[in-house]
Amino acid sequence: MTLSDDSSFLGDTLCSDDKENDTPTNLSFQNLSELIMQRLKKNNKHIISEIKNTIEDEIKKAIFKLKEELEGRTNILSKKNDERALEIKDINKRIEILSKQNETLKAEIKELHTMKTTLEPKHAENNSKKIVIYGFSEQHNESEWELHSRLINMFHEVLNVDLTGYIEEIYRLGRKNTKTRPLVIELLSKRMCKYITEN
Known part of the structure; x- marks a missing residue:
């Protein structure tokens, strides 16, 4: 084996070692990246789920509160409506009573x-036969017959009228006192009454 062969062999060996070491490194980075992505996805799902649950809880609380407020207001309005x-x-009863009283009063x-x-003609007829005399002296213990005689004499002397047989009734007005x-x-x-009043 020559020196050049050895160097070439070592060189090849070194190069081949580098290539073998390269692959596991790339795999570990890739695995790590995937692992991180998976973890992130899981975390995201968990966060989203928590947010969703929180929002749902808040919405439920808000709905419950609104429901309570509405029920409270409805109860208040219901009580007011009952009142x-x-x-x-009560007003209708009073109106009914007043209406009955009104009908009774009308009747x-x-x-x-x-x-x-009905009474007016009779009253007018009765008054048309009456004469009221003021200042005719009132004597103590005078009988009706004596008063009757004095009255006839007075009319005969003053008006030259004989009331004998024309007088139906004589009476004084009011209670007896010091005044006449x-x-x-x-x-x-x-006719006699009219004649006397006109003369």
């Missing part, structure tokens, strides 16, 4: 109006 319903019911007014219409009470004379004839 309004009771108030309206009473109508009845009174009818009575007034007005004297009411109710006659049997309207």
